[in-house]
Amino acid sequence: MKDKVQISRFLSYILRHAPESIGLSLDDQGWGEISQLILLAQKKGTPLTIEIINDVVKTNDKKRFAISEDGLFIRAVQGHSLKTTVDYQAITPPKILYHGTATRFIDSIFNQGLIPNGRQYVHLSQDHKTAVNVGNRHGKAVVLIVDSEKMFSDGFEFYQADNGVWLTLSVPVKYLKIEEKE
Secondary structure: OOOHHHHHHHHHHHHHHOHHHOOOOEOOOOOEEHHHHHHHHHHOOOOOOHHHHHHHHHHOOOOOEEEOOOOOEEEEOOOOOOOOOOOOOOOOOOOOEEEEEEHHHHHHHHHHOEOOOOOOOEEEEOOHHHHHHHHHHHOOEEEEEEOHHHHHHOOOOOEEOOOOOEEEOOEOHHHEEEOOOO
């Protein structure tokens, strides 16, 4: 059996970006039938079982996946490059949110703002540590502070995925500042 990290990456790829790579169909909310996922993954050489899926869903530190109440379907909770219509409800964000990135992206960000780059939403975090961790995944980390309170008062909508990630369609430059190092 592949380890949980590999299975989590596989599920992320299939459920967020390329279900067709194994022949899986997702509905417009991103739900795929677990029995089909298992069958199709096994045909492609990835040994999935319902027990493995349940374990990965329960123990994934980023809570990337959700299983339907009836236990028959699974989806990624956010991060889709696929066109899905996950039914997020717009809510009031905290005063500030954070976005972790790498220093090499700063010039581009301050030219065009934060954009989804192939995803449906810009991902933001409520806590600084998560932003640092995200930035470190892409290189030398830098944390951007988003004036989400001002954005919201200016009419921008914010959503929160089931795993706590904050989502918005874009963040214009005027709402961004680089966190000053102490």
